[in-house]
Amino acid sequence: MARFAYHRPATVDEALGLLADLGPDAVPVAGATDVWVNLRSGKLAPRALVSLRAVPGLAGLDRSDDGLTLGACATHAAVEDDSWIAGRLPALHMACSQVGSRQVRNVGTVGGNLCNAAPSADAAVALLLYDAVCRVEGPGGGRDVPLDGFFLGPGRTALAPGEILTGIRVPVPRGRTVAGYHKLTRRKAMELPILGVGVRVTLDDGGAVSEARVALGVAGPTPVRCPGAEAALAGGPLTAERVEAAAETAAREARVRDSWRGQAWYRRHMIRVLIPRILLGC
Amino acid sequence: MDGVVVRFTVNGEAAAVRVEPDWTLLRALREGLELTGAKEGCGAGECGACTVIVDGRAVNACLFPAVEAEGAAITTIEGVAAADGSLHPLQRAFLDSGAVQCGFCTPGMVLSAKALLDRTPRPTEDEIRTALAGNLCRCTGYVQIIEAVQAAAEEMSG
Numbered sequence: 001m002a003r004f005a006y007h008r009p010a011t012v013d014e015a016l017g018l019l020a021d022l023g024p025d026a027v028p029v030a031g032a033t034d035v036w037v038n039l040r041s042g043k044l045a046p047r048a049l050v051s052l053r054a055v056p057g058l059a060g061l062d063r064s065d066d067g068l069t070l071g072a073c074a075t076h077a078a079v080e081d082d083s084w085i086a087g088r089l090p091a092l093h094m095a096c097s098q099v100g101s102r103q104v105r106n107v108g109t110v111g112g113n114l115c116n117a118a119p120s121a122d123a124a125v126a127l128l129l130y131d132a133v134c135r136v137e138g139p140g141g142g143r144d145v146p147l148d149g150f151f152l153g154p155g156r157t158a159l160a161p162g163e164i165l166t167g168i169r170v171p172v173p174r175g176r177t178v179a180g181y182h183k184l185t186r187r188k189a190m191e192l193p194i195l196g197v198g199v200r201v202t203l204d205d206g207g208a209v210s211e212a213r214v215a216l217g218v219a220g221p222t223p224v225r226c227p228g229a230e231a232a233l234a235g236g237p238l239t240a241e242r243v244e245a246a247a248e249t250a251a252r253e254a255r256v257r258d259s260w261r262g263q264a265w266y267r268r269h270m271i272r273v274l275i276p277r278i279l280l281g282c
Numbered sequence: 283m284d285g286v287v288v289r290f291t292v293n294g295e296a297a298a299v300r301v302e303p304d305w306t307l308l309r310a311l312r313e314g315l316e317l318t319g320a321k322e323g324c325g326a327g328e329c330g331a332c333t334v335i336v337d338g339r340a341v342n343a344c345l346f347p348a349v350e351a352e353g354a355a356i357t358t359i360e361g362v363a364a365a366d367g368s369l370h371p372l373q374r375a376f377l378d379s380g381a382v383q384c385g386f387c388t389p390g391m392v393l394s395a396k397a398l399l400d401r402t403p404r405p406t407e408d409e410i411r412t413a414l415a416g417n418l419c420r421c422t423g424y425v426q427i428i429e430a431v432q433a434a435a436e437e438m439s440g
Contacts, residue, residue, distance in 0.1 A: 006303035006349050036345045037326045053350055101416020104327055106339040107346065189415030190328060
């Protein structure tokens with residue numbers, strides 16, 4: 001493992017200053033559960049790590065009537081252990097509770113999961129269902145980036161050099177809502193998904209679907225929403241026909257491919273299977 | 283060697299270890315403090331043999347940057363038994379249930395189980411399985427391990 005400097009700034013401004021001074025050879029790090037594995041394998045060889053763990057407040061969860069704000073360093077376990085989140089944002093709770101092992105969830109952060117930008121990121125699929133917005137701070141000031149536009153490719157995000165993710169705002173859906181996340185795996189723990197599927201349906205007072213979200217992991221180069229499937233669900237009562245049409249559309253639109261973890265035909269088939277199954281289970 | 287000194291408490295005692303920036307907590311414990319109970323299996327957070335408790339939470343010490351342990355309260359397997367050497371109920375239950383075979387995974391198993399019981403004194407079997415899912419036993423004595431945790435939980439919560 002190549003030698004590097006390890007910085008532990010105490011404020012966001014200090015972290016931004018370090019990143020500006022150190023340039024592209026510095027890597028921001030939170031829980032380090034991904035970064036450290038990549039350091040060990042040599043995939044990552046930075047001159048410096050800038051840890052966000054000592055910045056007060058970044059690990060917090062802020063709950064209000066409008067929604068949840070997750071500090072970028074909030075861990076998966078913090079979400080897993082939160083009954084408020086389990087009740088109001090169940091798909092996020094399901095996704096965070098199934099990442100790695102308890103040891104990994106105790107340290108690995110939701111913000112890191114997003115910045116790592118893996119196509120398989122469990123929390124990302126769930127957060128796409130809830131129209132999450134990323135708070136980004138950088139040398140030029142702060143900005144909000146909808147999660148829908150945050151992922152640019154495998155391992156690539158909308159973060160500009162020197163910028164860091166500081167928080168994730170997750171609105172609680174208004175109106176009667178069901179949502180779920182299914183992580184398709186060979187075994188129950190310590191697994192990346194063969195496929196991740198998330199669905200949210202919000203109904204208006206008349207029982208019609210006013211808002212629908214369908215999101216997929218490992219079905220393209222990034223976690224993605226499926227606009228066609230969402231359109232198929234929305235606009236009328238939640239009928240079996242609507243659900244089947246959405247599942248069919250999502251399966252057709254998905255950019256699945258063969259990998260050692262699963263084949264494209266299987267992933268496509270399971271999108272068709274899991275979308276109705278998630279809604280039946282809600 | 284330059285490095286920095288990290289200060290934390292381990293098994294209730296203050297400790298100071300000189301570490302390099304690329305050291306893990308596991309290396310600091312094993313090489314800096316000669317606490318060799320935590321093992322390195324995979325070195326990638328997959329097997330749990332290096333599990334220790336940091337501020338009440340089970341973590342993989344192989345992925346925990348040593349410098350991040352500054353100020354933390356750490357429990358390793360060496361600190362689980364009482365000061366007089368009498369075993370913790372979990373340790374006794376592991377012996378009584380035949381939950382130890384080669385023993386390499388045992389320290390990690392015990393600490394994952396301890397972190398669970400400290401938060402959830404009467405866990406369901408599912409909760410035990412979830413808490414231990416990140417600890418691999420290649421002798422595959424999982425049933426006895428789960429039975430040991432159940433027995434210890436029963437004893438501890440009376």
